[in-house]
Amino acid sequence: MDIVSYMFGKSIFVGMIVGILSLYAISRQKSDLHTLLLTDLVECAMLVIIAAVGTDLAEALILPGLVVGLAEVLAVSEILIYRNEVRKNNLMSDNKKLRLFEEFLAKEEPYVNTDVNFNKMEVIYSAPKFIGFILVLYGAFLTGFTGGAVMASGLLFYLLSQGAIGNGVSFNDIKHSWEAISGFSGIMWAFWILLGFAGFFLFPEHYLFFLVITGCALALKVGSKLGLIGSLRI
Amino acid sequence: MSLNIDSIAGVFYGYIPFGDIVFYFTEFSLIGFIIALFFTLVVYLTKPEKQLEFQIGDFGDKLNYVSLEELKIRRLMAIVCGICTAFAMLTGDLFDYALFLAVIGIANMGIVSAVKKEGVLSAAFYYGIIAMISTLPLFGASALILAKTGTLSILELAKNSHDLLFQKIIYAVGMVGETGIAPFYAAKAEMFRAPGAPYILMIHLSSLLIIVRTVEIMLNVH
Amino acid sequence: MDLIILTLYLGYFLLILGTIGVITGPKVNDPLNRLLNIEVPSLGLMLIFLAYNQTLALMTYIAINSIITLVFVRTIIKNGELEA
Amino acid sequence: MDIGKIWNYISKPEVVPRLFAAFLCLILAIEFFVPTTYYKDQLYPKDIPQSQIFKSSLAPYDRGGVPLIKPADIKTQYPQFEPIRGKITAYLTPLSQWLSEKTPYFGTTIVSTPGGILDEILYYTRGMDTILESLTLLISFMIFSWIYLNRERVE
Amino acid sequence: MDIIILNNIYHVIDAISYGLYAFLVGGLLLGFHRKIIARIQGRPGPPIIQYLIHTFKYYLKEISIPITAGNPLYIFMALMGIMVWLTALYLGVVFKTSLLILIGLYVLQKIVEHGCGLSSGSPYGKLGGVRSVFSAAAEVPLFAAVGIIYILTQSLIIKDIISYQLLNGPIIFKLPFAAFAFFILLISKAPNSPFGIVKDKSIVSGYITEHFGILESLILISDAIAWFVLLWLFIAVFIGPIVILNPLLTLIGMVILTFIISIICALTPLLTPNHSVMLQILITALVIIDLLHKSATI
Numbered sequence: 001m002d003i004v005s006y007m008f009g010k011s012i013f014v015g016m017i018v019g020i021l022s023l024y025a026i027s028r029q030k031s032d033l034h035t036l037l038l039t040d041l042v043e044c045a046m047l048v049i050i051a052a053v054g055t056d057l058a059e060a061l062i063l064p065g066l067v068v069g070l071a072e073v074l075a076v077s078e079i080l081i082y083r084n085e086v087r088k089n090n091l092m093s094d095n096k097k098l099r100l101f102e103e104f105l106a107k108e109e110p111y112v113n114t115d116v117n118f119n120k121m122e123v124i125y126s127a128p129k130f131i132g133f134i135l136v137l138y139g140a141f142l143t144g145f146t147g148g149a150v151m152a153s154g155l156l157f158y159l160l161s162q163g164a165i166g167n168g169v170s171f172n173d174i175k176h177s178w179e180a181i182s183g184f185s186g187i188m189w190a191f192w193i194l195l196g197f198a199g200f201f202l203f204p205e206h207y208l209f210f211l212v213i214t215g216c217a218l219a220l221k222v223g224s225k226l227g228l229i230g231s232l233r234i
Numbered sequence: 235m236s237l238n239i240d241s242i243a244g245v246f247y248g249y250i251p252f253g254d255i256v257f258y259f260t261e262f263s264l265i266g267f268i269i270a271l272f273f274t275l276v277v278y279l280t281k282p283e284k285q286l287e288f289q290i291g292d293f294g295d296k297l298n299y300v301s302l303e304e305l306k307i308r309r310l311m312a313i314v315c316g317i318c319t320a321f322a323m324l325t326g327d328l329f330d331y332a333l334f335l336a337v338i339g340i341a342n343m344g345i346v347s348a349v350k351k352e353g354v355l356s357a358a359f360y361y362g363i364i365a366m367i368s369t370l371p372l373f374g375a376s377a378l379i380l381a382k383t384g385t386l387s388i389l390e391l392a393k394n395s396h397d398l399l400f401q402k403i404i405y406a407v408g409m410v411g412e413t414g415i416a417p418f419y420a421a422k423a424e425m426f427r428a429p430g431a432p433y434i435l436m437i438h439l440s441s442l443l444i445i446v447r448t449v450e451i452m453l454n455v456h
Numbered sequence: 457m458d459l460i461i462l463t464l465y466l467g468y469f470l471l472i473l474g475t476i477g478v479i480t481g482p483k484v485n486d487p488l489n490r491l492l493n494i495e496v497p498s499l500g501l502m503l504i505f506l507a508y509n510q511t512l513a514l515m516t517y518i519a520i521n522s523i524i525t526l527v528f529v530r531t532i533i534k535n536g537e538l539e540a
Numbered sequence: 541m542d543i544g545k546i547w548n549y550i551s552k553p554e555v556v557p558r559l560f561a562a563f564l565c566l567i568l569a570i571e572f573f574v575p576t577t578y579y580k581d582q583l584y585p586k587d588i589p590q591s592q593i594f595k596s597s598l599a600p601y602d603r604g605g606v607p608l609i610k611p612a613d614i615k616t617q618y619p620q621f622e623p624i625r626g627k628i629t630a631y632l633t634p635l636s637q638w639l640s641e642k643t644p645y646f647g648t649t650i651v652s653t654p655g656g657i658l659d660e661i662l663y664y665t666r667g668m669d670t671i672l673e674s675l676t677l678l679i680s681f682m683i684f685s686w687i688y689l690n691r692e693r694v695e
Numbered sequence: 696m697d698i699i700i701l702n703n704i705y706h707v708i709d710a711i712s713y714g715l716y717a718f719l720v721g722g723l724l725l726g727f728h729r730k731i732i733a734r735i736q737g738r739p740g741p742p743i744i745q746y747l748i749h750t751f752k753y754y755l756k757e758i759s760i761p762i763t764a765g766n767p768l769y770i771f772m773a774l775m776g777i778m779v780w781l782t783a784l785y786l787g788v789v790f791k792t793s794l795l796i797l798i799g800l801y802v803l804q805k806i807v808e809h810g811c812g813l814s815s816g817s818p819y820g821k822l823g824g825v826r827s828v829f830s831a832a833a834e835v836p837l838f839a840a841v842g843i844i845y846i847l848t849q850s851l852i853i854k855d856i857i858s859y860q861l862l863n864g865p866i867i868f869k870l871p872f873a874a875f876a877f878f879i880l881l882i883s884k885a886p887n888s889p890f891g892i893v894k895d896k897s898i899v900s901g902y903i904t905e906h907f908g909i910l911e912s913l914i915l916i917s918d919a920i921a922w923f924v925l926l927w928l929f930i931a932v933f934i935g936p937i938v939i940l941n942p943l944l945t946l947i948g949m950v951i952l953t954f955i956i957s958i959i960c961a962l963t964p965l966l967t968p969n970h971s972v973m974l975q976i977l978i979t980a981l982v983i984i985d986l987l988h989k990s991a992t993i
Contacts, residue, residue: 003588004508005578007464008381011504014468016572018475018497019370020565025479026367027562032359033535035557037490037528039366041475044501046370047517048471050377054508056584056603056614058377060661061329062505062513064673065373068336069366070520071680075340076362077531078684079347082691083355084538090352141635142652144659145673146512149519156523175689182685189678197667201252204623207664211628214663215654221674225681226523232530232688241850244793251621253665262796269803276771283765283816295818297763307686314679318672325668333672340676344683348690356553363557371564384579387617399990400574407567411560415835417976418560421553423828427821431813432768438809438828442802449838450795453845460589509589509600511648512658547973 004054011052019045032080036073043069063145124161132158139223143215148222155227163231174231181224188221238392242453249326249389256389257324262450266323266443273439274316277432278309285429298429304348305430312436315341319440323447326388328379328405331451332372335412335444339365342425342437349428357424361414364421368411375405379455391455402452409448413441463507470500487532491525583615584661592647597640601651601658605630607637614657616665628664631655710785714920717784720946721919722747724926724953725886731957732887750915758908763816772810773910776917779803783924791853794841797928802834804921808893808902811914815905823901826892829968830883836876836975839982843873844932846989853931860935867933872985874933879978881925885956889963890971926952 022041029035043065050062135154139147196214200207240246244261251257259267282300300308315338322334343365346358378401380386391398414422422441426434474496484490498521505514550559592599605612611626619625632640636650652658662670726746733740760769783800786792805827812824845851847870848859860866867874883890894901903914926949931939938948966974 002580003460004586005580007461008578009576010468011464012378012381012576013572014471015374016568018471019374020568020572021472021475021479023367023370023561023565023568027558027565029558033487033532034490035363036531037487037494038478039363040494040524040528041478041497042367042370044471044475044497046373047501048504049374051504051508051510051513053377053381053582055582055586056657056661057380057582057666059510059513060584060658060666060669061373061377061380062510063516063658063662064329064333064669065369066513066516066520067673068333068369068373068676070524071340071676072336072362072366072369073524074527075343075347075680075683076359076366077527078687079343079355079359079362081531081534081538082347082687083352083359084535085691086350086352086355088538138649142515142649143654144652144662145670146516146519146652149516149523153519153522156526160526178685178689182681185681186678189674192674193671196663197671200624200664200667207624207627208631211631211654211659211663212633215659218670218674222677225677228685229523229526241852241855242793242845243795244852251618252668253622254617255666255668256618256621262793262799265796266799273806276768280765280768280814283769283814284763285816285821286763286818288818303690307682310682311679314675318675327666327668330666330668330672333669333676337672337676337679340679340683344679347683348686360553360557364560367557367561367564371567378576380582381578382576384582385617390617399987400571404567404571407564411564417550417973418556418563419829419972420551421556423825424553426809426813426825426828431765431810431816431824434813435768435806435810439806442805442834443799445834445838446795446799446802449798449841453842453851507589509586511600512652515648515652544970547969551969551972 008052008054011048015045015048015052018048036077036080040069040073067145124165128158128161136223139219143219145218145222147215147219149226151219151223152226152229155223156230159227159230178228178231181228185221185225188217188224192217192221239389239454243450250324254327254387255330256326256387257321258326258389259324263323263447266447267320270316270320270323270439270443273436274313274320277312277316277436280432282430282432285431300430307348308345308430308433311341311344312433315345315436315440319443322444328376328386328388328391328451328455329373331447332369332376332405332408335372335409336365336369338440338444339368339412342422342440345433345437346425346428349430351428354425354428357421357427360421361425364411364414364418368408370408371404372408372412375401375408378404388451388454395456398455402455406448406452409444413444415441415445460507463503467500467503467507470503471497472500474498474500487535488529491528491532495525583617584657585615594644597644597647598651599644599647601647601656603629603657607632607655612657614660622665624664626660628655628660629657710789713789714781714784717788717920717923718916719747719919720949721921721923722750722915724949725919725922727950728885728953728957728960731954732961735958735961746915746919750912750919753907753912753915754909756908756912758910761815761817761905764905765814765816768810768814769906770910772807772814773906773913775810776804776807776914777920779807780917780920780924784920787853787924788927791857794844794851794853794856794932797853797924798834798837798841801837801925805830805834807914807917811906812902812904817905819899819904820902822898823893823895823904826895826898826968827902829972830890830892830975834880836979836982837880839979839986840870840873840876842986843870843982843989846986853928856932857936857939865933865935865937870933870985872982874929876978876982877929877933879975881929881952882956882959883975884921884925885960888956888960889966890975891965892968892971895965923949 022038026035026038029038046065047062050058050065132154136151139151139154142150192214196210196217199210239260247259249256249258282305285298286295287298318334318337322331325331325334343358343362346354379398383396385391428434477496478490478493481493502514502517592602596602603612603614605626607630612629614626614629616622616625632655633653636653639646640650723743726743730740730743779800783797787797808827809824812820848856882888903911906914930945930948938944
């Protein structure tokens, strides 16, 4: 018997169980942050159900599913942070009205461990360049969305470790480079649609040309965009 | 191609093939397409209104307005949302339609996320959570339909009967979450309190058109 | 054939156990612990991808998972700062 | 039990995700008992898992065909709309061709440089999906970066 | 050549006169509605032609645009109301196309309400607009009803539904739940109805607070046409060819329906927004259960 159809029922079964459990957990969860974390599990359930189909088409459907999950996490988490900041500011401004002499009240400073000495971690100086370089190169070789994601993780790793040892980019510098790079990413997106996707249908005889453009543009687009996350100040 | 579609969405006019994904035109989808595009144009041309707001526990009204930076990103999101809604009317593929819904969901979030108000941001966050949850039923149901019938194309699925009632229910639940219809309307309705009418209007238009279109798909696929 | 089925079952096992762990594991009230627990079901998911021979999806998932984890860590830290 | 109170309760935004999750949970729990069947004649079929290992250097993505000469035979939904069907699947870049002659271990890498079955599906036969997929990422990134860069903005 | 042009002119005249007819009938029915409510509440009430007089008066009044309004959306919305309902009149009543298109157009009415309310920048208009978003729940039973009708008749084209009823008798006896859901929709569209949270008097005039002069007149015209189209649709889909093929009988049917709706409107209180939505959701649940039952038995 064919293994995919043999295991299909069981995979769907597992996907449903994971979905039901995680959804139940969400329905019992009151903290916003925990809800956000649990939705990651829901994505897992979705991916299992798609993977259970087991054809090449299923694999081609997994990739959009993955990306949609990533994209939504990216946007929603940032909205959550922003919301909490606005809420805190509102509370503070309200407090100023209510509490007189607030500035004279003793306040406990949150304890921050400043003794960590990054200088001792040799690996953070030598490894990131190499690993980042390898990952970016490998991503460029892979092309397409997979390549972009690999490239991005290389860039991310490099930029994060640079930030950790104090060579990171300052916020003012980020603002300009950020806009430049995200603009580049958007241009690459347009490139892949206009020169890649449309080209396949308009000029089928030159398909190789469009294929290479599509793969490279998509990899550059995803890689540059997600790699930027590494330059964030946490 | 199929006669079944004729009796649901009106006269079948033709199709544009993009490989396996076929965009088809019927009376219904053409009207939806034109309305969505026309609205996008109106939204692009309209200046946001200046909104007067009641103050609780205080006298006088507060004037809300949309600053230029905010206007730019929100207008962009509204236009993306409108164009995606227009093409979602035409697409003839279940998975493609689910992806369109995902894009519309994120664009809806984007339209309000630039507003610096706690209530609106909160509603956007909860709507985002619902949108993330509803990727499970949407994509999951289309995968189940693919496994059961071996195709994702609506035109193929409309040709003969497949007994897809339960898969269709899951798909419809995904649409319910993504468009925020009642009884799950609260998060989305709170987003409408943000200033900037033309952009907010786009959220509403897209979700209403999507609901009608989903009904059409659910009737076609059987 | 046996190896594939074994891999699949291991994937199922990790996925379900990991899910239960994320939901009701020890000390999951700390978001960071919960985030670390999520790695277990995602490992199960990777094994399932491997068993179905969907290696490209597997590779993409690994790369994306690292990015998602980073985004989550950032969110958790930022939230912790704001609540402190 | 006051039904009006319940109605008021479920119209709070913070309750809605939980309510929706519970609802979906219920639907899935019903669905759990519905038998699902697997249609054998799928589109884009795949070989039996692990069957190509060490038989082809493109494993597990060897779908036949000779680069630039003979297109691979893949089963698509609408072959009549796809004039170059199978050509992308069969294509290998010179670099990956060289790599495929050297080693049997890099099948995935070789296939995912432009060409291969997934690139054919993602770029050509179902290209619209990829447009939307990358659009989703683009939009969410725009939201993210706008909020990040304009955080200190005062009204 | 001349004959074609002449024919075209005749067609245009036909179309315009039919639109005018729909407006007059709808306006008179709405006036009748108001009169009955007044009589039940023990007031003499305005004359039946009051609605038409109102429309005419506003048509001649001066227009001014609030400084807070977002143009051109503010003006466009009033035109859109007329556009939507004239389209519905011609596509539905004259050409008898798909029911789904008509429902799509009905859904656009929500956009008009919402757009009018929000584009003016007035707090009252905004409240009306937001409430209109809430009450989008009223459409949900409609979709379930459409599903049930499709399962019964295997077609959504109004022409086919009418010919189905010619053979098998009125649908209202076969699908009481669907008819009930549609009837609730009619009630929620009527002025002073229990579901009329959009035009609640506590928020002045709801979404049309800031639209006056010719803009309000346009909205009133579109409301009158809407009333005509909705009543016609209910009669055509559920009661069938016996009434719909004779214009006089159609008119009588519309008067009777308006009478029933007015009595319901006069005797019921206005619900709060949440409760109105949830009541409609309960009705939806009823209709959806009916739909599932019907589709499972087929």
